[in-house]
Amino acid sequence: MFFKGINHYGDLGLILDFGSDSSQQISQEVNAVYALIQDLDMPQLNIIPSFNKIVLAFQNSKDRNQAQDAIEHNLTKANLTNSQKDRKLWNIPACYEDSYALDRELIQATHGLSKEEVISKHTCTSYYAYYIGFMPGFPYLGDIDPSLITPRLATPRIQIPARSIGIAKEHTCVYPKVSPGGWNIIGQVPFDIFSLEHSRTSLFLPGDTVQFQSISEKEFLQIQSKHLAFDEIIKEFSK
Amino acid sequence: MNRFQITRTGTYLTVQDWGRFHYQHLGVSPSGIMDQRIPEALAKVIPHHQNQFLEFAYVGPSLKVEQGAIKVSVGGQCNIFVQKNNNTQIEHAPYTSINLFEGDELTIHNTIDSVYGYIAFENGLGLEPCLQSFATDTKAQIGSINRPLQIGDQFEVSKDVSSWDLQSNEEVNISKQTNFKVYPGPQMNYFSDEVLQTFVSSPFTITTQSDRMGLRLEGEPLKSHISHDILSEGILPGCIQVPSNGQPIILMRDIPCTGGYPKIAIMASEDISKIAQLPPGTKITFDL
Numbered sequence A: 001m002f003f004k005g006i007n008h009y010g011d012l013g014l015i016l017d018f019g020s021d022s023s024q025q026i027s028q029e030v031n032a033v034y035a036l037i038q039d040l041d042m043p044q045l046n047i048i049p050s051f052n053k054i055v056l057a058f059q060n061s062k063d064r065n066q067a068q069d070a071i072e073h074n075l076t077k078a079n080l081t082n083s084q085k086d087r088k089l090w091n092i093p094a095c096y097e098d099s100y101a102l103d104r105e106l107i108q109a110t111h112g113l114s115k116e117e118v119i120s121k122h123t124c125t126s127y128y129a130y131y132i133g134f135m136p137g138f139p140y141l142g143d144i145d146p147s148l149i150t151p152r153l154a155t156p157r158i159q160i161p162a163r164s165i166g167i168a169k170e171h172t173c174v175y176p177k178v179s180p181g182g183w184n185i186i187g188q189v190p191f192d193i194f195s196l197e198h199s200r201t202s203l204f205l206p207g208d209t210v211q212f213q214s215i216s217e218k219e220f221l222q223i224q225s226k227h228l229a230f231d232e233i234i235k236e237f238s239k
Numbered sequence B: 001m002n003r004f005q006i007t008r009t010g011t012y013l014t015v016q017d018w019g020r021f022h023y024q025h026l027g028v029s030p031s032g033i034m035d036q037r038i039p040e041a042l043a044k045v046i047p048h049h050q051n052q053f054l055e056f057a058y059v060g061p062s063l064k065v066e067q068g069a070i071k072v073s074v075g076g077q078c079n080i081f082v083q084k085n086n087n088t089q090i091e092h093a094p095y096t097s098i099n100l101f102e103g104d105e106l107t108i109h110n111t112i113d114s115v116y117g118y119i120a121f122e123n124g125l126g127l128e129p130c131l132q133s134f135a136t137d138t139k140a141q142i143g144s145i146n147r148p149l150q151i152g153d154q155f156e157v158s159k160d161v162s163s164w165d166l167q168s169n170e171e172v173n174i175s176k177q178t179n180f181k182v183y184p185g186p187q188m189n190y191f192s193d194e195v196l197q198t199f200v201s202s203p204f205t206i207t208t209q210s211d212r213m214g215l216r217l218e219g220e221p222l223k224s225h226i227s228h229d230i231l232s233e234g235i236l237p238g239c240i241q242v243p244s245n246g247q248p249i250i251l252m253r254d255i256p257c258t259g260g261y262p263k264i265a266i267m268a269s270e271d272i273s274k275i276a277q278l279p280p281g282t283k284i285t286f287d288l
Helices: A024-040 A061-074 A104-111 A115-123 A217-225 A230-237 B037-045 B193-201 B269-276
Strands: A005-009 A013-017 A046-049 A053-057 A089-094 A127-132 A139-142 A157-160 A164-168 A171-174 A179-181 A184-188 A209-214 B002-008 B014-016 B053-057 B062-067 B069-075 B078-083 B089-092 B097-101 B105-111 B116-121 B154-157 B179-184 B204-206 B214-218 B239-241 B249-251 B263-267 B283-287
Touching: A005 A061, A013 A061, A024 A046, A024 A053, A024 A061, A024 A127, A089 A217, A089 A230, A104 A115, A104 A184, A115 A184, A115 A209, B002 B069, B037 B069, B037 B116, B053 B105, B069 B105, B078 B097, B105 B116, B179 B269, B193 B263, B193 B283, B263 B269
Parallel strands: A089 A209, B179 B283
Antiparallel strands: A005 A013, A013 A053, A046 A053, A127 A139, A127 A209, A139 A171, A157 A179, A164 A171, A164 A184, B002 B062, B002 B154, B014 B053, B053 B116, B062 B105, B069 B097, B069 B116, B078 B089, B078 B105, B179 B263, B204 B214, B204 B283, B214 B249, B239 B249, B239 B263
């Protein structure tokens, strides 16, 4: 186990520590512990997993202290084995053509790659969804092909178009909504990935696997024009 | 049916409740009331508030009853006037119930030596929750009304109020507490003993670049000898994070859900309401 221990986080919080590194193995354990805590059915207000931490928020310190005992008591290796339930495998259409790929040429120039090479390197890997954060429904996916690893833009964009696919450091993402941000934009998906109408709310959930599939601008516009609801997207693009 | 309309927005007029919980793992901020003490006091005057409060910052709104009658109470350090239909003007005290009838217009002036004020409505504002909460997060555009309110916004309050008797409650004392005891942050070890000494011995000024997301402070820079860039991790209201310029930011209710700056300390949860009311320019100090 990577788990190092539980500490207080202010007067109403807890933080579970899984070390200072980041990897898919660590994240799998984080997300397994996250699922286990959810099943404990404690009165927490929020559980926030990230690369190597889980933060919990409570209403009062009594709830917090009881939860700490319950987690310490239940967190054993055996309890973490069958917690990868309900994980989805996504095959997400993505258009990498110029009008949607604001920084693709910058990536090509940085790494001496052709357009086709960037696309094939981004679409050949199936990414692990580490966690959702930064803004509603924003997935941290990774890890990308080492030859695509690029720092954030020196000057963040004031407005990134909704549904844009970005890369920064060893991660890739999709912006659910128009937002400021510093990720390098290399494409766009043809539907919303955050919905207040569906109980899932966020299309991608921690522990999901996401692979992108390159489509033409014509196909992109066709799918976009259907305004697919979450149920249709799930049916057509996930397993 | 009782109906009123916003006739002046004041500044940053939003619908808030006690917060939107159970969604932060999907990137959704808790949001909610900045100074919880005030709606708690208003709840004693307006018991059927339905957890639907209006919050304003610095300058209060005006609202006019278009049809029927409503019962409200205003909390905060502000002057409150009602322009009656017959052109007389009546001043009201905070934390008292105010009966407003067709044609009456309620106007709340600026918050004195403080930042936030609130209005509670008997029977609420007739809103549907969004992700189990009425709170507004304007940055993420999530809420029963997913933006600040605008002139012309109308609210329908369907039921009759239980009693038109006038009630009042003790005022919330928005004391000028400026020294805050804080808990160690998870990255306190990113700062040397010398820097921690600066953190607890020198004052920090609340700057004008402060809002529902965070209070940006200015003071002696707090430089980490390790890094100002950590792997993003979950954050909660009250976290004091320090970006590379060394100027701390106290995260408030509309937090981004994870953050990549080291957290030197964390405020006591009850102090978040208190510090929210300190206007820009106020000097504060910390105790570890």
